[in-house]
Amino acid sequence: MERRNSETALIPALQVLSYFIIALGAVFMAFKAGSLPASRWEPMSAGTFPQIIFFGVALLCGVAAVVEISKQGFPRTSFNVAWRRLIALKAVIINLALFIIYMMFMPVAGFIVSTFLYLAIAQLYLAPKKPITLLIAIFVAALFSAGPYYLFSEVFNIYLPRAQW
Amino acid sequence: MTDAFLIALGGVTEPYTLLLMAVATFAGIVAAAIPGFTITMAIVLTLPLTFAMPPMQGISIMLSVYVGGLSGGLFSAALLGIPGTPSSVATTFDAFPMARQGNPGKALSLGLFASFVGSIISIAVLIVAAPPLALLAVKLGPWEYFALIIFALTVIASLVGDSLIRGLIAGLIGIAIATIGPDPLMGRERFTFGFEILTAGIPFLVVLIGMYAMSQLLSELEPTKSSGQHSSGSLISGDMRPHLWQTVKDIVLKPANVIRSSLLGVFIGAVPGAGSSISNLLAYDQAKRASKHPETFGKGEPQGVVASESGNSSTVGGSLIPLIALGIPGSPADAVLMAAIMVHGISIGPRLILDHPDLVYSMFIAMAIASVFMLLIGIILMRVFLRLLNVPKYIIVPVVLTCCAIGTYTLNNRLSDLYLLACIGAVGYILKKLDYPLAPLVLGVVLGPIAETNLRRAFQTSTDWTLFFTRPISALLLTLAVVSVVYSIYSYVKQRRLIAQRLAATSN
Numbered sequence: 321m322e323r324r325n326s327e328t329a330l331i332p333a334l335q336v337l338s339y340f341i342i343a344l345g346a347v348f349m350a351f352k353a354g355s356l357p358a359s360r361w362e363p364m365s366a367g368t369f370p371q372i373i374f375f376g377v378a379l380l381c382g383v384a385a386v387v388e389i390s391k392q393g394f395p396r397t398s399f400n401v402a403w404r405r406l407i408a409l410k411a412v413i414i415n416l417a418l419f420i421i422y423m424m425f426m427p428v429a430g431f432i433v434s435t436f437l438y439l440a441i442a443q444l445y446l447a448p449k450k451p452i453t454l455l456i457a458i459f460v461a462a463l464f465s466a467g468p469y470y471l472f473s474e475v476f477n478i479y480l481p482r483a484q485w
Numbered sequence: 486m487t488d489a490f491l492i493a494l495g496g497v498t499e500p501y502t503l504l505l506m507a508v509a510t511f512a513g514i515v516a517a518a519i520p521g522f523t524i525t526m527a528i529v530l531t532l533p534l535t536f537a538m539p540p541m542q543g544i545s546i547m548l549s550v551y552v553g554g555l556s557g558g559l560f561s562a563a564l565l566g567i568p569g570t571p572s573s574v575a576t577t578f579d580a581f582p583m584a585r586q587g588n589p590g591k592a593l594s595l596g597l598f599a600s601f602v603g604s605i606i607s608i609a610v611l612i613v614a615a616p617p618l619a620l621l622a623v624k625l626g627p628w629e630y631f632a633l634i635i636f637a638l639t640v641i642a643s644l645v646g647d648s649l650i651r652g653l654i655a656g657l658i659g660i661a662i663a664t665i666g667p668d669p670l671m672g673r674e675r676f677t678f679g680f681e682i683l684t685a686g687i688p689f690l691v692v693l694i695g696m697y698a699m700s701q702l703l704s705e706l707e708p709t710k711s712s713g714q715h716s717s718g719s720l721i722s723g724d725m726r727p728h729l730w731q732t733v734k735d736i737v738l739k740p741a742n743v744i745r746s747s748l749l750g751v752f753i754g755a756v757p758g759a760g761s762s763i764s765n766l767l768a769y770d771q772a773k774r775a776s777k778h779p780e781t782f783g784k785g786e787p788q789g790v791v792a793s794e795s796g797n798s799s800t801v802g803g804s805l806i807p808l809i810a811l812g813i814p815g816s817p818a819d820a821v822l823m824a825a826i827m828v829h830g831i832s833i834g835p836r837l838i839l840d841h842p843d844l845v846y847s848m849f850i851a852m853a854i855a856s857v858f859m860l861l862i863g864i865i866l867m868r869v870f871l872r873l874l875n876v877p878k879y880i881i882v883p884v885v886l887t888c889c890a891i892g893t894y895t896l897n898n899r900l901s902d903l904y905l906l907a908c909i910g911a912v913g914y915i916l917k918k919l920d921y922p923l924a925p926l927v928l929g930v931v932l933g934p935i936a937e938t939n940l941r942r943a944f945q946t947s948t949d950w951t952l953f954f955t956r957p958i959s960a961l962l963l964t965l966a967v968v969s970v971v972y973s974i975y976s977y978v979k980q981r982r983l984i985a986q987r988l989a990a991t992s993n
Contacts, residue, residue, distance in 0.1 A: 384651065419699075
């Protein structure tokens with residue numbers, strides 16, 4: 321059995337955790353599928369196929385967890401290592417948060433305003449802090465917020481969300 | 486048949502369509518040339534632009550992006566030494582050294598011409614192979630179809646990742662996602678938990694954009710160990726003349742390499758899951774083995790560039806064989822093409838070629854024309870692509886994420902799809918970090934409803950479940966599925982043992 325330090329054991333530990341979470345979710349969904357009403361027109365009801373799939377997911381997750389643990393032991397990692405790795409992903413997390421806020425804000429503020437704000441903020445966060453990058457970011461934000469809106473409405477007759485105020 | 490061909494020819498060769506195809510080919514090359522931006526992403530983002538077009542025009546444009554994209558990775562591979570897409574990894578082995586030796590123009594023109602020849606060979610094979618296979622596929626019953634999808638899933642899961650079991654889990658999760666919403670036969674609502682957002686199910690394209698495009702873009706923001714190494718300043722300069730005559734002579738006078746690599750690419754493209762990234766490496770490897778001077782490979786050998794580029798570009802024709810003949814996409818990019826055809830109200834499957842021969846012919850013609858565009862645009866605009874490789878990440882990532890949001894919204898004009906996109910993108914990124922391959926998941930979402938429909942149809946026809954094992958084609962396909970899983974486990978164990986032996990040998 322190979323021994324791993326807490327740095328290299330982080331991903332295997334998270335993988336084992338993911339197997340448990342996915343398996344639990346799959347078992348719950350399989351029982352949900354079983355409670356779907358049967359059809360008198362066909363031998364397989366609407367719930368049979370999903371039930372097979374969800375039980376399959378749970379089974380495979382169980383096998384994966386057993387194989388992983390029996391091969392290399394339970395991966396031991398520490399909270400500090402996980403935290404350090406998470407902090408290293410700061411740019412990803414902030415951008416994902418910005419994108420989620422952008423998605424939630426779009427129905428209210430409309431496509432043009434929300435896209436302009438999102439593009440400007442995301443670029444300014446990621447770009448090197450120089451005056452020229454500010455100008456580029458504002459230009460790109462204006463181009464890609466108003467541009468697609470008018471392209472889709474004038475050329476394709478598809479209207480992107482408008483502001484609610 | 487001739488009528489359908491002429492209708493297709495007339496439709497594709499309309500000047501406006503040709504102009505759009507040229508722009509799309511250019512866009513495909515640019516997209517694939519930018520590291521971190523994949524061909525699938527480019528095709529997904531083109532889809533909303535084609536909604537308002539006639540089917541023939543829309544599909545032609547998306548195929549142009551596909552064909553352009555398969556050769557675009559060459560630019561960053563040759564000039565930066567990093568593959569623009571996973572399908573041009575082997576291209577870097579010889580194209581980059583050749584460019585560093587002061588011949589970037591020759592490296593690019595060799596790659597472009599090899600891509601062109603590879604595409605044309607693959608289209609020829611597609612034209613010959615797809616119609617008879619489709620005629621055979623019409624005779625398949627639900628038992629065979631269900632078995633075929635099971636086989637496709639096992640192949641996909643075993644080919645795309647490090648771990649077969651995580652590949653299978655991802656594939657099944659994809660099928661499970663597709664069961665949310667109305668069931669495909671009776672329309673009964675499933676797993677919505679009272680949320681209106683889930684009533685119509687989770688659209689396949691939203692899953693694809695979230696899982697593939699968003700997770701990949703977010704990964705681009707991760708800190709890299711070699712950050713700064715590939716700054717724009719490291720672009721190669723030198724003789725940018727294409728040396729066309731020399732290039733044509735290099736390829737035409739030694740046809741064995743380009744033909745072998747292209748046929749390998751077609752075959753690999755036709756196997757579900759094994760895409761251009763595998764054919765690129767395999768074609769290169771085969772060329773090296775067959776060469777009389779393998780020691781020159783990796784040091785700027787022209788035949789290495791030819792093999793890798795014809796190998797990846799020829800997968801496009803191969804991967805369309807199961808799509809056109811059976812209605813089964815072999816890769817996420819093909820799944821988007823399938824979705825595009827379905828968005829235009831055309832049902833895909835073995836009857837596609839019988840019911841819409843004009844559309845199928847237009848696909849063949851569009852691919853051939855796009856290959857010519859790819860060659861011409863690539864050679865004429867070589868210097869422009871040099872500049873485009875310099876677009877910084879801080880512009881690309883947010884802009885493409887915005888394009889993802891536009892693509893998702895315009896699909897159904899539904900704001901709720903945007904919330905789904907954000908959730909799926911976040912989940913996709915987490916799964917990617919945990920080393921779950923996402924291609925089986927995406928294909929599971931496409932193949933799941935087909936599998937369920939055929940399984941239930943089979944039981945509606947007869948309650949005898951042994952038919953899956955007693956009907957010869959169904960039994961053969963299920964056997965192949967088992968063989969595929971067993972073989973994957975065997976090669977995985979063998980590979981681990983080899984690595985362990987090598988590690989032991991080096992430590993001694």
